[in-house]
Amino acid sequence: MPPQESDTPPQASTGIDAARCVLVTGATSGIGRALALAIAALPSAPTVVAAGRRAARLAELAQVKGVEPLALALGGDLGPLKEAADALIARFPDLDTLILNAGVQYPTNFQRDTADDILPRVLDELAVNYTSVVALITYLLPHLLKLAATGRACAIVVVTSAVGIVPAPLVPTYCASKAALRSFASSLRVQLAGTGVRVMDIIPPLVESELHDAQGTTAVLSKIWMPLDEFTKSVMEGLQAGNDYIPVGFGAQLFEKFEKGKDEISKQLARNP
Numbered sequence: 001m002p003p004q005e006s007d008t009p010p011q012a013s014t015g016i017d018a019a020r021c022v023l024v025t026g027a028t029s030g031i032g033r034a035l036a037l038a039i040a041a042l043p044s045a046p047t048v049v050a051a052g053r054r055a056a057r058l059a060e061l062a063q064v065k066g067v068e069p070l071a072l073a074l075g076g077d078l079g080p081l082k083e084a085a086d087a088l089i090a091r092f093p094d095l096d097t098l099i100l101n102a103g104v105q106y107p108t109n110f111q112r113d114t115a116d117d118i119l120p121r122v123l124d125e126l127a128v129n130y131t132s133v134v135a136l137i138t139y140l141l142p143h144l145l146k147l148a149a150t151g152r153a154c155a156i157v158v159v160t161s162a163v164g165i166v167p168a169p170l171v172p173t174y175c176a177s178k179a180a181l182r183s184f185a186s187s188l189r190v191q192l193a194g195t196g197v198r199v200m201d202i203i204p205p206l207v208e209s210e211l212h213d214a215q216g217t218t219a220v221l222s223k224i225w226m227p228l229d230e231f232t233k234s235v236m237e238g239l240q241a242g243n244d245y246i247p248v249g250f251g252a253q254l255f256e257k258f259e260k261g262k263d264e265i266s267k268q269l270a271r272n273p
């Protein structure tokens with residue numbers, strides 16, 4: 001009798017379904033929270049370490065099955081991040097996937113704002129959106145490489161932005177920080193090829209979240225943003241497929257138009273510096 005479909009062994013997944021323990025930064029609201037909950041609800045039931053600063057939100061997340069809350073502040077000195085990374089590995093030795101999602105955005109008007117307004121925001125945006133992300137990766141990478149060498153699928157996922165491809169002039173440093181992170185992730189992917197540690201880049205369009213609350217622009221933006229559910233569904237499909245790039249909506253349009261072919265040139269630059 002020919003083998004029935006149900007006799008076929010399931011294919012080993014290289015995507016998020018294979019993850020056993022996933023860190024999600026910025027999990028106390030918006031995109032990070034939605035991804036943390038969606039990943040915790042996967043049939044594979046990985047542990048999700050949901051990080052953020054707001055204690056009440058972390059306490060709510062602690063009620064969700066499979067979710068472990070983690071108080072983690074990004075930005076500022078890097079020393080505490082090294083301690084946090086070491087503590088994370090000690091507590092969760094199965095940690096195999098990083099979703100580095102936390103971010104901030106500040107509008108800046110170079111005609112109107114003063115240097116005292118502008119420069120602290122520049123430092124914070126770069127520290128939270130870029131330097132802290134690179135620092136966490138740097139501190140956690142030796143652990144991931146060791147785990148990957150045992151055959152475990154490991155992944156580093158950054159959350160960048162459509163405006164990291166084409167800048168939105170009202171938020172200049174935000175766009176620069178996301179362009180920097182996108183560029184960094186592309187180089188890292190080439191450097192880590194063959195190690196078993198994948199590097200993935202989620203490229204959102206404007207999405208329903210709290211990112212714009214502090215700017216007072218949520219009411220206007222909510223008329224045009226992508227609903228969080230729709231965005232999360234699309235990203236989960238990309239994470240499950242293990243795609244290097246997960247561009248969504250306007251992010252996908254800009255990715256198609258401006259990013260295609262860059263990786264091939266980057267690989268050539270790796271061979272011929």
Ligand SMILES: NC(=O)c1ccc[n+]([C@@H]2O[C@H](COP(=O)([O-])OP(=O)(O)OC[C@H]3O[C@@H](n4cnc5c(N)ncnc54)[C@H](OP(=O)(O)O)[C@@H]3O)[C@@H](O)[C@H]2O)c1
Nearest residue numbers: 026028029030031052053054074102103206207209210211
């Ligand atoms: N929504 C969009 O339209 C959009 C578009 C493109 C890209 N993105 C990116 O998507 C990511 C998630 O943003 P979101 O839209 O979901 O915004 P959000 O709702 O404002 O969430 C931001 C998250 O980052 C955390 N966070 C902020 N500053 C932090 C700090 N200094 N230390 C630690 N955690 C910090 C916040 O948690 P605590 O305050 O509890 O720490 C919160 O959980 C960001 O990287 C953002 O740039 C968003």
